[in-house]
Amino acid sequence: MSSVSSGRDDARRAPAAAVRDGLRAANAQLSVLDQVVSARLDMRNSDRVCLDLIARHGPIGPSELARLAGVHPATMTGVIDRLQRAGWVVRERDPEAADRRGVAVRVRRDRAGEVHRLYGGMRSALDEICAGYSAAELELIVDFLGKVSAAGQAAAQELADQ
Structure with missing residues (x-):
């Protein structure tokens, strides 16, 4: 390796480590926020994650x-059962399924605002943070x-495949 290349690698090592540390810190704080939201909703954190996935992909x-x-x-059957019993989701027949047993899960629209409201403070904080960056910087982020x-x-x- 050339000394020029090595110097560039050295110059990037500390900032790259700072990015990894920043992501770890952000992940920890977002996990705390998610746990608080889950507790407010009286649901397991893993169920709230699945509810979010349903909202985003359903x-x-x-x-x-x-x-x-x-x-x-x-395991997912139990998660969906809990979310359905609590009134968060509904199972519907999937018209695109190969057979009549196919179902799709969707979030009940009348409940979506409850979760949205609990994340309102974070959403406002993110809006303020993003206001300090240019459009090009936001695209990079x-x-x-x-x-x-x-x-x-x-x-x-x-890891799951191992």
């Missing part, structure tokens, strides 16, 4: 939801976060 089949959440399909999300998904899948 209507969605239970198998696809289990894959996105990284849980066994049998979006790209970075998308890559971080994909890397996390790949790492989780790799």
